[in-house]
Amino acid sequence: MYAYAVDPGGEYITPEESRRRHPEGKRxxxxxxxxxxxxxxxxCLRSLKRMPAEHSLWLAEEPSVPEVEAALADLPWPLASELVFCGFGEPTTRLDVLTDLLRWTRREHPGIPTRLNTNGLSDLIHGRDTAPDFAGLLDTVSISLNAATPERYLALTRSRFGIGSFEAMLRFAQACRDYVPNVVLTVVDQVGDAAEIEACRQIAESCGLKLRVRRYESH
Ligand code: SF4
Incomplete structure (x- = not known):
């Protein structure tokens, strides 16, 4: 599925199925x-979540921009509260596709808030400062902080960029403040204990950012 909804029970379903099950209310x-x-x-739920084939977020091939736009054009937009770029992978690995789709959304549905859920490593993926790419395109960027130290972060994420990943993610988060109105750092509730979550809160505060403790799900 290129576009999907999450049922209250956590099931990934097509937007059409979501509309059938819940014809009223925004989501x-x-x-x-x-x-x-x-x-x-x-x-990561990519390795842990079981999904029926018809509702799978595993892609046989990466779709083109027009293919994703076609899926987005079919969304039941009157029911949409927000469009979230997330999925079963890191959206910024396809940064140009991501910004093209954000531009399409701004043009076709300017009233719909947009959010990117990201691991915050796009500067390392692309070897340059990428926060400016989001200027005027995103309402919220939600960045996985995950942990309070570079060592713990690397142990949890197993980033291929190694121990510098944590600092790069924080630099990206702070740079986003100049381009995205709402920048949020997140930790997963079941991953850290209370002391680690408190340490994450202090890191977020020191960066002038909010921390959201989120439910266990893919970033
Ligand atoms: S950043 Fe981690 S949780 Fe998110 S898609 Fe990659 S491996 Fe999964």
Missing amino acids: GFYVNFTNRCPCACTF
Whole structure:
């Protein structure tokens, strides 16, 4: 599925199925266009979640921009509260595709808030500062902080960029403040204990950012 919804029970379903099950009320819709990621997080749902084939977020091939736009055009937009670029992979591995789709969303549905869920490693993926790419395109960027130290971060994410990943992620998060109105760092509730979550809160505060403790799910 290139576009999907998450049922209250956590099941990934097509937007049409979501509309059939819940014809009233707003909900977020999600965009899935790559399975690539430079991390292999110990808690990643890509390796843990079981999905029926018809609702799978595993992609046989990466879709083109027009293919994803066609899926987005079919969304039941009156039911949409937000469009979230997330999926079963790291969206910024296809940065140009991501920004093209954000531009399409701004043009076709300017009233819909947009969010990117990311591991925050796009500067390392592309070897340059990437936060400016999001200027005027995103309402919220939600970045996985995951841990309070570079060592613990690397142990959890197993990033292929190694021990410098943590600092690069924090630099990206701080750079985003100049381009995205709402920048949020996140930790997963079941991954850290109370002391680690408190340490993460202090890191977020020191960067002038909010921390959200989120439910266990893929970034
Ligand atoms: S949780 Fe996110 S960052 Fe970690 S491996 Fe999975 S897709 Fe990549």
